[in-house]
Amino acid sequence: MRLTLKTGPEKAAEVYTGSAVFQELKTWLGNLSSVTDSIFILTDKKTRSFCLEHLTSVVPSLQLAEVLEIPAGEKNKSLKSAEHLWNILAGKGASRSSLLINLGGGVITDLGGFVASTFKRGIPFIHIPTSLLGMVDAAIGGKTGINLGDIKNQVGTFHHPDAIFIHTGFLGTLDSYGLLSGFAEIIKTALVADIVLWEKLGSIRLQDLLNRQEDEAIWEDLVSASVAIKCSIVEQDFREKNLREILNFGHTIGHAFESLSLQKNRNPLSHGHAIALGMICESYLSTVKTGLNSKDRDAIIHMIFPDYEYYPLHGEDLDFLMDFIGHDKKRTGSGSRFSLLKSPGNAISGVPCEAGEIIESIDFYRTLER
Numbered sequence: 001m002r003l004t005l006k007t008g009p010e011k012a013a014e015v016y017t018g019s020a021v022f023q024e025l026k027t028w029l030g031n032l033s034s035v036t037d038s039i040f041i042l043t044d045k046k047t048r049s050f051c052l053e054h055l056t057s058v059v060p061s062l063q064l065a066e067v068l069e070i071p072a073g074e075k076n077k078s079l080k081s082a083e084h085l086w087n088i089l090a091g092k093g094a095s096r097s098s099l100l101i102n103l104g105g106g107v108i109t110d111l112g113g114f115v116a117s118t119f120k121r122g123i124p125f126i127h128i129p130t131s132l133l134g135m136v137d138a139a140i141g142g143k144t145g146i147n148l149g150d151i152k153n154q155v156g157t158f159h160h161p162d163a164i165f166i167h168t169g170f171l172g173t174l175d176s177y178g179l180l181s182g183f184a185e186i187i188k189t190a191l192v193a194d195i196v197l198w199e200k201l202g203s204i205r206l207q208d209l210l211n212r213q214e215d216e217a218i219w220e221d222l223v224s225a226s227v228a229i230k231c232s233i234v235e236q237d238f239r240e241k242n243l244r245e246i247l248n249f250g251h252t253i254g255h256a257f258e259s260l261s262l263q264k265n266r267n268p269l270s271h272g273h274a275i276a277l278g279m280i281c282e283s284y285l286s287t288v289k290t291g292l293n294s295k296d297r298d299a300i301i302h303m304i305f306p307d308y309e310y311y312p313l314h315g316e317d318l319d320f321l322m323d324f325i326g327h328d329k330k331r332t333g334s335g336s337r338f339s340l341l342k343s344p345g346n347a348i349s350g351v352p353c354e355a356g357e358i359i360e361s362i363d364f365y366r367t368l369e370r
């Protein structure tokens with residue numbers, strides 16, 4: 001499947017999914033060969049070992065590419081890594097006619113996108129996401145970025161890659177932690193914009209899905225559906241002025257959970273796991289604020305538990321969460337603003353919520369402890 005992601009005056013990105021994706025990549029690179037002077041592949045240590053050899057065996061011309069490797073992990077989505085990569089590109093004579101291929105999860109596509117969009121004021125780059133989160137979320141939509149100290153995605157650009165090639169076969173080596181993390185974003189995408197996908201998810205047992213990690217057909221189906229929805233939303237609002245904000249459902253409280261778990265170093269939650277817990281709280285808020293009915297809220301909880309573990313809250317955790325939400329970048333004016341559901345498949349952004357309502361939603365989450 002090929003989608004073209006257009007964004008007004010910004011350039012368009014081609015998104016390729018499906019079984020012919022490497023053939024599409026070969027053709028795409030072939031069309032580029034007369035204008036590209038060198039190709040670089042950015043990857044992390046782990047993705048290199050799991051995915052690079054497969055890529056270069058099916059697209060042999062990439063065996064000549066220069067490989068840039070960074071250690072795996074969120075802490076490497078940093079200014080230090082960006083500077084290191086800019087220096088390597090400069091040292092190896094990269095120019096505006098060079099191509100950077102980002103092969104990896106969201107850390108690689110965010111960092112590589114940022115490095116490419118700023119080096120020499122922007123060189124061509126493509127994403128080949130290898131994690132589920134990368135495929136359905138991080139690689140799609142043109143947000144690039146690095147963390148500044150502990151603050152995530154504080155520096156970055158809106159800049160589409162030239163193309164995105166999604167090969168769900170790479171999921172075969174991803175652990176269930178990584179699959180669950182990406183799956184939460186598929187749940188979210190369905191909940192904010194596509195009742196059909198939501199109903200399809202309801203007919204699938206998550207555990208069965210995790211056990212069918214290598215079943216490309218089923219993953220291709222889910223990934224393509226999710227990607228198509230995100231593309232359609234991003235096309236209408238590239239710079240996140242209004243509609244795109246609905247994709248933040250679950251993220252305001254989810255980011256607070258993520259940050260709490262990282263700060264406490266107590267079983268750090270994956271991004272998607274934290275968003276899943278955030279979706280529980282924000283589904284509760286949706287029943288209070290935007291008319292989501294409690295049957296739908298319970299179906300959402302049922303989709304999330306027990307596959308995503310309950311994260312216990314102790315002592316002063318509530319204060320931490322509330323402080324974090326107070327500092328959330330989506331806060332404007334007096335109350336924090338949330339993207340909430342009216343019903344599955346139908347979301348609204350910018351809903352102001354008072355501190356008492358947010359606390360109530362976290363208290364509701366606490367009642368679900370088992």
Ligand SMILES: NC(=O)c1ccc[n+]([C@@H]2O[C@H](COP(=O)([O-])OP(=O)(O)OC[C@H]3O[C@@H](n4cnc5c(N)ncnc54)[C@H](O)[C@@H]3O)[C@@H](O)[C@H]2O)c1
Pocket residue numbers: 044045046047050051072073074077104105106107108110130131132133134137138139140141142143144152153170171172173174175178181271
């Ligand atoms: N730009 C956006 O719109 C956007 C959206 C969502 C998330 N993000 C960012 O994405 C990042 C999280 O992405 P992530 O979960 O992919 O993290 P990640 O890139 O750190 O990947 C997670 C782990 O999986 C490994 N991995 C990747 N593909 C693999 C494969 N096929 N087989 C085995 N191991 C594999 C990686 O090496 C890494 O160790 C965060 O930095 C987040 O801020 C960005």
